[in-house]
Amino acid sequence: xxxxxxxxxxxxxxxxxxxxxxxxxxxxxxxxxxxxxxxxxxxxxxxxxxxxxxxxxxxxxxxxxxxxxxxxxxxxxxxxxxxxxx
Amino acid sequence: xxxxxxxxxxxxxxxxxxxxxxxxxxxxxxxxxxxxxxxxxxxxxxxxxxxxxxxxxxxxxxxxxxxxxxxxxxxxxxxxxxxxxxxxxxxxxxxxxxxxxxxxxxxxxxxxxxxxxxxxxxxxxxxxxxxxxxxxxxxxxxxxxxxxxxxxxxxxxxxxxxxxxxxxxxxxxxxxxxxxxxxxxxxxxxxxxxxxxxxxxxxxxxxxxxxxxxxxxxxxxxxxxxxxxxxxxxxxxxxxxxxxxxxx
Numbered sequence: 001x002x003x004x005x006x007x008x009x010x011x012x013x014x015x016x017x018x019x020x021x022x023x024x025x026x027x028x029x030x031x032x033x034x035x036x037x038x039x040x041x042x043x044x045x046x047x048x049x050x051x052x053x054x055x056x057x058x059x060x061x062x063x064x065x066x067x068x069x070x071x072x073x074x075x076x077x078x079x080x081x082x083x084x085x086x
Numbered sequence: 087x088x089x090x091x092x093x094x095x096x097x098x099x100x101x102x103x104x105x106x107x108x109x110x111x112x113x114x115x116x117x118x119x120x121x122x123x124x125x126x127x128x129x130x131x132x133x134x135x136x137x138x139x140x141x142x143x144x145x146x147x148x149x150x151x152x153x154x155x156x157x158x159x160x161x162x163x164x165x166x167x168x169x170x171x172x173x174x175x176x177x178x179x180x181x182x183x184x185x186x187x188x189x190x191x192x193x194x195x196x197x198x199x200x201x202x203x204x205x206x207x208x209x210x211x212x213x214x215x216x217x218x219x220x221x222x223x224x225x226x227x228x229x230x231x232x233x234x235x236x237x238x239x240x241x242x243x244x245x246x247x248x249x250x251x252x253x254x255x256x257x258x259x260x261x262x263x264x265x266x267x268x269x270x271x272x273x274x275x276x277x278x279x280x281x282x283x284x285x286x287x288x289x290x291x292x293x294x295x296x297x298x299x300x301x302x303x304x305x306x307x308x309x310x311x312x313x314x315x316x317x318x319x320x321x322x323x324x325x326x327x328x329x330x331x332x333x334x
Contacts, residue, residue, distance in 0.1 A: 002306075012175045015122035015209065018166060022180055034164075036179030036304050047181065047306065 001048040012039040095330040099244075100231065102324050103139040107152075107223035107250035115157060115218035118165070118210035126170060126207035128155050128220045132198050136224045146230040146290065150297035151198045152250060155206050156190035156219035156314045159183040163212030167191045167305055170205040171198070181307035183215070188314035190219070193305035194297030198224070206305075219315055223250040225322055227298040228290040237331040241283035241291060245325040246276065258313035262295025262320040276321050283328075295320035 013021065018037075025046070026032055033049035108130070116127070130136075132151060159165070162185040168178040176195065183189045193206050208217050231238065248261045263274035267289055268281045283291045293299050296318045308316040 013178055015166065018178055018180065019211075022164065032182075034179060034181030034307055036177055036306070038177045038304055039175055040177070040303060045179070045304065047179075 001050075002045055003048070004043050004045040007042045007044050010039055010042040013037060093332055095232070097327065097329045098142060100144070100326045100328065101141045102226065102322070102326075104225065104247070104249050104322065104324070105136055105138065105223065107221050107252060108136075109221040109252060109254045110219070111254040112218040115216035117213070118157065118208055118215045118217055120210060120213055122166070122168065122209050123207055126168070126205035127217060128153060128208070129203065129205040130222045132200050132202045132204065132224065134200055136222075137200070138224065138226050144229060144231050145233045146228070147226050148196070148228045148298075149198050150225045150227050150294060151195040151202075151204050152221075152223050152225065152297060152319070153193045153195070153204060153206050154190055154219070154221040154252070154315050154317050155193070155208055155217055156188060156255070156316075157208070157215065157217030158188050158314070159185060159210070159212065160214040161185050161212050163210055163215055165189050165191070165215065165307065166209045166211070167193070167307070168207045169193050169195065169303070169305055170203075170207070171195055172203050177304040179305060179307075181309070183309050187309045187311055188316065189307055189309045190313075190315040190317050191305050191307050192296065192301065192318040194301045194303065196297055196302040219255050221250065221252050221254075221315065225249060225294055225297065225320075227292070227294040228288070229292060230287075230290040231326070231328060232330050237282070237284055238291065238328045239282040239331045240280055240327065240329060242278070242280045242327040243275065243292070243323045243325070244278050244327050245323070246278065246321045247324045248319060249322045250319055252315050252317060255314045256312060258310065258316045259319050260308065260317070262300065262318070264321040264323065265293045265295065265299050267291050291326075292323060294322055
């Protein structure tokens with residue numbers, strides 16, 4: 001299950017900046033398996049691995065409702081894709 | 087008096103031949119650095135000989151390069167990766183790997199051209215992890231067969247193949263469906279299918295899963311206790327039978 005956020009920031013990250021971002025993300029989102037970031041698009045993808053529990057899905061809906069700075073959300077589970085425009 | 091153009095083209099059969107993926111399994115695994123390497127461990131320059139071959143000319147297409155890198159973690163940690171195209175960072179990320187697990191990074195470069203230098207750098211949060219596997223293949227997506235006419239009736243995808251078919255190591259694949267375009271609708275297939283297609287200017291008659299529908303200019307990681315490479319790929323068309331209908 002993957003969730004992509006358009007951060008609106010297109011900046012490349014050094015390996016140290018990646019480690020710092022990783023620490024912050026995993027502190028706040030313990031379910032996180034991995035993530036990726038594109039300096040070309042500004043998209044940050046959160047990867048929850050095979051997690052498919054309803055609690056995580058509910059949290060994603062909660063984040064979607066709370067996060068104002070994100071312009072676009074893309075949710076992928078198996079081959080189902082859902083997109084929201086903010 | 088003008089001469090009328092024929093309404094239909096003759097029935098054509100397009101065969102697409104994919105090149106055998108380039109694979110390497112190191113005899114001795116190399117330790118992953120704990121900071122990003124100055125020179126990525128894995129790199130390929132796109133060559134003419136790497137491209138899928140067509141038995142007839144087509145109007146437009148996009149190339150997608152798949153690059154894979156894999157290895158093993160002894161103790162639990164995080165594998166970091168960065169994709170570079172012609173020396174410029176395209177995407178970066180990481181994935182948590184359990185102790186004694188294999189990992190495979192599946193990296194997809196969308197819209198590559200002959201001469202592009204594609205690289206994948208790997209490093210780790212722990213000092214005792216390694217890498218020992220790499221592979222590379224080019225696929226085609228967003229194929230537009232003819233400029234005019236644009237309506238293909240029929241447009242029969244008569245044969246598909248799951249690509250790449252990796253063989254070294256202990257491979258296992260997560261295979262996504264092919265997304266085809268029926269008039270203004272998109273649907274997924276994994277077997278031969280007959281349909282009429284309106285060639286869309288953006289998407290053509292199909293889009294591949296790995297590298298276009300998903301993972302376009304980014305990578306994703308799979309981990310396993312027994313498989314390496316454990317990788318993402320998709321169904322791709324190997325034969326399309328079509329007849330063009332003039333609609334302009």
